[in-house]
Amino acid sequence: MSTELILTEVREGYRSIQLNRPESLNSFNRALHAALGAALDAAEADKSCRALMLTGTGRGFCAGQDLSDVDIPKDGHPDLAKTIDTNYNPLIRRLRALPMPVIAAVNGVAAGAGANIAFACDIVLAGRSAKFIQAFSKIALVPDSGGTWFLPRVAGSARARALALLGEAVSAEQAEAWGMIWKVYDDASLMAEAHKLAAHLARQPTGALALIKQALDRSETNTLNQQLDLERDLQGQAGRGPDFREGVAAFLEKRPAQFSGAM
Ligand code: T3D
Numbered sequence: 001m002s003t004e005l006i007l008t009e010v011r012e013g014y015r016s017i018q019l020n021r022p023e024s025l026n027s028f029n030r031a032l033h034a035a036l037g038a039a040l041d042a043a044e045a046d047k048s049c050r051a052l053m054l055t056g057t058g059r060g061f062c063a064g065q066d067l068s069d070v071d072i073p074k075d076g077h078p079d080l081a082k083t084i085d086t087n088y089n090p091l092i093r094r095l096r097a098l099p100m101p102v103i104a105a106v107n108g109v110a111a112g113a114g115a116n117i118a119f120a121c122d123i124v125l126a127g128r129s130a131k132f133i134q135a136f137s138k139i140a141l142v143p144d145s146g147g148t149w150f151l152p153r154v155a156g157s158a159r160a161r162a163l164a165l166l167g168e169a170v171s172a173e174q175a176e177a178w179g180m181i182w183k184v185y186d187d188a189s190l191m192a193e194a195h196k197l198a199a200h201l202a203r204q205p206t207g208a209l210a211l212i213k214q215a216l217d218r219s220e221t222n223t224l225n226q227q228l229d230l231e232r233d234l235q236g237q238a239g240r241g242p243d244f245r246e247g248v249a250a251f252l253e254k255r256p257a258q259f260s261g262a263m
Pocket residue numbers: 023024025027063064065066067068070080083084109111112113114133135136139141144
């Protein structure tokens with residue numbers, strides 16, 4: 001049995017957070033939700049942390065809800081809405097709003113909420129053996145953790161419907177070909193590539209990257225006019241930051257920029 005439910009590795013400028021319940025493919029019980037929440041708190045409190053990597057131990061990324069940890073009351077009617085409200089929705093909102101880029105390094109199967117947690121991350125990398133499964137319909141549930149929002153956007157409406165209704169697995173290569181994820185790597189090189197990307201992002205203008213995340217999220221509901229206004233406001237903010245001055249100076253001096261990440 002694993003003892004630490006989350007393994008955090010602090011590297012220069014970023015953290016890697018690893019779900020660590022390999023015996024159940026890193027499915028979420030209450031303790032894992034609490035441990036992940038604490039790991040995200042620590043990452044946010046660490047001002048030197050400018051990127052995050054989320055991955056899993058063993059052969060799974062995350063198999064969603066631990067189906068052996070569902071409260072079934074005496075009347076036989078569990079209140080799943082409560083679990084969603086308490087655990088999954090805050091997690092998804094948090095991942096989207098984190099003021100730094102979040103990479104999902106999908107090392108194996110990502111099923112149920114596990115798949116949608118990956119899609120909530122900013123950049124999804126996957127090992128060639130990974131697969132994504134909207135497993136919900138197989139147990140008579142509805143995709144949650146943003147699944148019905150992410151899927152049509154990353155896969156298109158026709159694929160979203162089939163994937164959600166059938167619960168069929170999508171291979172990492174298919175997910176990449178469909179534009180659902182950023183890149184597939186051989187299993188043996190996934191972690192090295194994910195660390196390389198996290199280290200790269202940790203040296204970028206973090207404040208501006210946080211504004212880019214905000215702009216892209218808001219574009220999902222904004223009209224073009226609203227988005228143009230938002231871009232104006234965010235650009236105004238970005239332009240007042242020290243990293244813009246540094247970026248321009250570095251360009252003119254033909255040297256690599258040394259971004260502080262401050263906004
Ligand atoms: O509160 C609420 O319930 C609402 C929230 C819902 C959010 C959700 O995520 S609902 C969806 C829950 N997830 C699933 O339905 C996926 C269930 N798992 C699977 O379908 C399969 O395990 C996989 C397709 C993911 C992988 O299949 P395979 O053949 O590679 O592995 P396996 O043999 O099925 O699993 C390995 C072990 O992990 C096995 O344990 P054992 O037999 O070796 O002791 C299996 O029971 C365990 N495991 C896998 N997924 C879960 C799990 N244990 C508990 N909960 C799981 N979700």
